[in-house]
Amino acid sequence: MRLFAAVLPPPDVTDELAAAVARARRLPGADGLRWTGRPGWHLTLAFYGEVGEEAVAPLAERLARAARRTDPFELALRGGGAFGGRALWTGVTGDVPALRLLAGRAEAAARRAGLPMEEHRRYRPHLTLARARGRDRAVDLAPFTAALDAFAGRSWTVRELSLVRSNLPGPGVPGEGPRYETFAERALGTGG
Template identity: 60%
Template sequence: MRLFAAVLPPARAIDELAVAVERLHTLPGSGGLRWTGHDGWHFTLAFLGEVDEEILPVIEERFGRAAARQDPFPLRLHGGGHFGRRALWVGAAGGIDAMRLLADRADAAARRAGVAMEEHRAYKAHLTIARSRTGFDTDLRPYVEALAHFEGTAWTVGELALVRSNPPVPGVPGAQPRYEPVRVWPLGR
């Protein structure tokens, strides 16, 4: 199964972001982007990749410990950015240092559980809202400029989620990956 650790924004934050993203659809070139579905909006903390179900109990135990060591923290959706011409994202503000620490703890928990993780790199809090379509060369800067003043309502991050990623249905135009939480742990002791 394909797994990742994540922070899942609450429905209110998703609704606020949906309004901002809907406005982006009116910008020139928006057809050159593959927009992610609202149910897939999340902050990935650590990508575990393909994992044997046999080690899932060890992963769950390690993630439970990581969540217990992390206090809840404030967060809000804020502004936007892009990775080259590949991906458009919304950022975060508030407890960024705490989120970075939670990402580091999730990465370490996966490694200790025996997951062969990619090389560790500095965590950048981002929630992907669109990716460039193959064959399109969409300039993402106007979208980032449109998101510059976006400020979501703050909430308290109180959970660490282990999420399963199911690939899109092959041959179905516009099909999106489907995400399902496998397990969620409260933060703090």
Template identity: 50%
Template structure:
């Protein structure tokens, strides 16, 4: 099964961000963006890839320990950014050191359970909003969100999420995410 560990924002924060994004859907090139669904929004802490189901008990035990070692912390959506002209994202402000430490603990726990976390990129708190499906200059989108700062919310759970990739071959179909397990932060 294909897995990742994440912090999932609460519904009021998701609703607020979705409202801030609504005007972006009318910008030139918006039809060439594959917008992520608000119901799937998350901050990936560690991408685990394909995981043998036999490793799941050890993995969940290690992730539970990681969750309990870090306190709930305050975040808010803030500023947009882009990875080239391919991915549009929104970042976070707040207790980012705690979030970064949680990401490190999550990846370390996964490795101890025999699951190799993707270590190609250093952790950067971002939530993917859209992926370009053709040539789009994302600068206009990041400029529109440059001053956006959402209301504070509490990150209080670590989630292990299964990602099921589309199998139908229908263009634009998105992966399905299912929470396998979650743990409250703090001890």
């Protein structure tokens, strides 16, 4: 199964973000983007890719340890940005060092569980809102990032780390994106 570790913003936070995204989606050129669905909004901590059934339990146990060692912390979604002309996102403010620490621990959990991980890169916290259609197509995302510049969401306390399963759409399903389901949740700061 295809898995990743994530922080899931609560509904009141995604309500605010949904209103800002709705305004951005009315801009010219918005139909040139594949917008992520609200049920899939998350802050990825570590992407594991395809994980065999035999590795899921050890990974979940290692993630539980990582969560226990991380105290709850405050975050808020804020502003907008882009990765080149390929992805539009909203950023994160608050205790970003704690989020980075949790991301590092989620990556280390996978290594300790025996999962092969790509070369470590500095964690860039963001929540992806849209992607350019097609791998080789870039879009001018400046109007969209400008529309999100003033966005400042309410803060919330991150209290858990989620292990999420990504279900990719079947072949021949145009425009459908992945569906996400929370596979396991681990409470932060419960000792250890």
